[in-house]
Amino acid sequence: MNQGRMNAIAAVTNFKPISEPLNFAETSATEIFGSNVFGDKVMKAMLPKEIYKSLKKTIEMGEELDPAVANVVAQAMKDWAISKGATHFCHVFYPLTGLTAEKHDSFLTPDGKGGAMAEFDGKMLIQGEPDASSFPSGGLRTTFEARGYTAWDVTSPAYILENPNGTFLCIPTAFVSWTGEALDKKTPLLRSLQSLNKQAQRVLKLFGKQTETPVTCFAGPEQEYFLIDRNFYFARPDLYIAGRTLFGAKSPKGQEFEDQYFGAIPRRVLACMMEVERELYKIGVPVKTRHNEVAPAQYEIAPIYEQGNMATDHNQMVMHTLRSVARRYGLACLLHEKPFAGINGSGKHLNYSIGNAELGSLFDPGATPHANAMFLVFCAAMIRACHKYSGVLRATVASAGNDHRLGANEAPPAIMSIYLGEMLTDVFEQIKKGGAKSSKNKGVMHVGVDTLPPLPMDPGDRNRTSPIAFTGNRFEFRAVGSAMSIAGSQVALNAMMTESLDFIATELEKKTGGKKSLLNQAVTEVIQDIMKKHEAIVFNGNGYSEEWHKEAEKRGLPNFRNTPEALPALTTKESIALFEKYGVLSPREVESRQEIYFEYYCRTIKTEAALAVKIAKTMILPGAIRYQSDLAATCANLKTIGKEYRSVALDEVTAKLRGLQDAIVALEKLCEKENGDAHAEAKYLCDKVLPGMLEVRKWADELEQIVADDYWPLPSYMEMCFIK
Incomplete structure (x- = not known):
């Protein structure tokens, strides 16, 4: 057995609390x-x-x-x-x-x-x-x-x-x-909150609403992460340098049994979670939920909804605390969007709404959404904003790490679309036809067991494949990567909503001329116009399907599959005008961010490529060659004593070693090429170097499947994900 596995097994089986148990009976969570x-x-x-x-x-x-x-x-x-x-x-x-x-x-x-x-x-x-x-x-x-x-x-x-x-x-x-x-990240967020309040107040004034407190955005980021034993972590240079595994054959068991999701939390992991929560309680982070996620060794922590700026600061504290406390329990916290190939990666679902303490969420439809004109206006503003500026929103979640996740059958696709659900879709369809007269009511579900109570039933299902899904009184933006700050997406959402509310307020002011009696008709006309121009963004079906990709193309929705394709959306004339008009970011500030994100992408891929070459040449190749040598010696020994032998295993290892060596040489040549500006270099790295890395990985992963276990230098997926 390899030493890393033995040490990890010992760490799990001999685990003891590192300090006195946390006593919430003596000092309650409310006191802390x-x-x-x-x-x-x-x-x-x-x-x-x-x-x-x-x-x-x-x-x-x-x-x-x-x-x-x-x-x-x-x-x-x-x-x-x-x-x-x-x-x-x-x-x-x-x-x-x-x-x-x-x-x-x-x-x-x-x-x-x-x-x-x-x-x-x-x-x-x-x-x-x-x-x-x-x-x-x-x-x-x-x-x-x-x-x-x-x-x-x-x-x-x-x-x-x-x-x-x-x-x-x-x-x-x-x-x-x-x-x-x-x-x-903070300064543009604070600026965007000011501009959002100004335009939201204009709309509220038309409905006769005046509030003492500003309208702001609210956020609730659901943080996903992996925990693995630190013995494995330090035996994997790709994990502690790049944050993800650059090599690793598929485990015989992954997540296909669906037994990890919401399963019983392992003892050591739960102890770590409890201390994370205690530390976060002390600094006022309102963490609420903890559970096993879909992939093996994957978990989630989620806070209560709070004001967007504070939620951003708190999420940074959550990530810091997860990493620091995990060390105390012999664990490593992985926040990369895709630390392991072939199983789910990690996102950070950003629950987003606008409102204040006096009004609550302005995305709350109430019991009769068809009659809630103010809600319909704010919801229509979101539809318009996401359609008009979908490229900007997509660019805020573009990174080398998130590229491995977006579009896989685990995360929302790279195509931005909105899921409204049956009830709201029906209401907006009615408005398009002349005016909404009714809403689908919440039903009651009878399970068929007398001892179980009737359950209130929402008028529509949830859609986990949608990047922007309406979930009752807010929109859940599911494309944010687990390692990312939520500030960038909030800045974009706030700026987009500001522009849409400005547009709607101006249109309503024109149509009503200050007469309240004309407001309902004006609202209907404005929403009809918005839906006519922007309903292409609304999609309630399966976002993972190939049919949707074809349909989205017909609708004219952009599909930026990777970071080099997505980042240019930040500096279009429309994007720069959006941020500049409302004082969120100057043209120079927008351009600087695009430049930084391109540079960061390039540095990430270059680092990963250099690391892939180093690990392949100095760890994988020598281990496989030693195994090849032993196989050859065995064949020679059998031949010497006149025994029948077969060299199938030796032939297979030799062929794959040759493939690995050729792929390493090819990747090294690809990495030597100099390119132009950061955008051109990013495209080259994406189109050429990443496929070159995958070719090296292909041969290495095939070797892992046949090389004797005690020769293989890297902890396997099976070990890292299942020894807890």
Whole structure:
């Protein structure tokens, strides 16, 4: 047996809790929740009443921050953090790598008398100055233009992170260049929320609705991930460098028995999950659901729906916490979209809606959607937005990792479409024909067992093959990759909705001329026009089918199959105009992002290709040659003593070794070629290098199936996915 497998089996069979069991009876989850957050309860207790009120207006109403407030808040935040054992504070930000970045500074300042004192003022709270030169900027900054600023995001609360050797204060911030251009994921998201509120309020005003709080977006990202034993992880250079397996023959058993999905959670995995949840409770992340996912060794954690900006910050914390806690249990958390070929990859289903605390979700149809004109307007706006800007939305989920997932029979296709369900489709069909008079009612399901209660039945089924599915009071955007920030897709959705609401508000204002009596007729006419022009995006059938691909082409829906095809949609005239008009991203900022994403794609494929060559040449090839040598020696020995022998196994190994060697040489030549700009290089890597990598993998995986187990240098799919 190979050593990695033996160590993993020992880790599983000898697993013991690494610390005292978490005692939720002694300290309940409600007591733990938010205990490390500088939230409303702490602010109310520690801040003067007027300061507290002023800060709440900024947080809840979007009013401009009073600079005089910052010093008082900073003092209270420092005292609170030090009482929690913090020695340092850090501005947390989200550069265009998609990862979380942080710069730590100590509270301590020498007092000039041989001692030190703790200092933290409003200036330190509001603004930080990390070096911006080493973060991707896509041409917005050159290497010698190093200055960048982090700016306190007052709408996302500060929190304490714990470490075995202490704690530190984390302050969510935006990250901008010296010229004020966005170098991060948060700044465009905050801008998009402002523009969304402005246009949504115009529509609400037409319906006689006035709200004190701004309209915002809400998000609930369902995070999928894999957990495997770390003994396997460190025995696989492709996993710890590329995040996915570049080699691996199919396991005799995969997910075809469907026994993993919602099955009993393995003991070690559940212990890890419980600690993940406890750590997330402390920093106020409202995680709700945990379960086994479809693929072996795949799991999901999902939070309660919350405001979009905070949901984005919280999701970054979820990914960080999953990785860090998994290590404590001898596990490695894999967030790549497709760590294993042949079984399901991982997505991050983004549940999206708009609204506020006063109105609830503006995508909520109520009991009679046909009579809910305001809902129909906002729903029609989403239909129009997704059809008009489907390319932009597709581009936000384009990456080398997600390319392996989108379009497979496990994830939504790369073609953007909307699933409305039977009830809403029927309502919009009625409107097209002149006006909606009725809605399909919710029924009652009788299971046929007297002891089971009648179950309320939704008027339509769910569609797991749709990229954008209406699910009751929100739309679920299912194309986001598991390793991605949800900020980019929210920025696009908010900007698209802003433009659609602007269009609808303008049309309704024209048609009504300020007369409320004309509103219903105007709404009908506007929705009829939208459905006539944009109903091609609505599809309730099987998004995986070949028939849908043909039908989508007839409807004129784009099918961007990979990242090089998808990213150009960001810089079309329509896309740039969309972001520029509503102050979400300037043309330079849009172009910089496209450049960064192309570069990241190219670097990813180049790294994987170089790694594939290295593993094939230095691990797989030597192991297979040793096996070939032993087979040859066996044949020679049998021949020497006059015994009959057959060289079938030797011939097969020799042929596949020759194929592997030829494929390696071909891939090396492909990797040597220099190309033009990032777009041209991305296309070359996609069209030539990726197929070259697959050819190397084909021969290696075939060898894995016949080479003796103790000669094979890499842990197998069977081992990694089923030893838990």
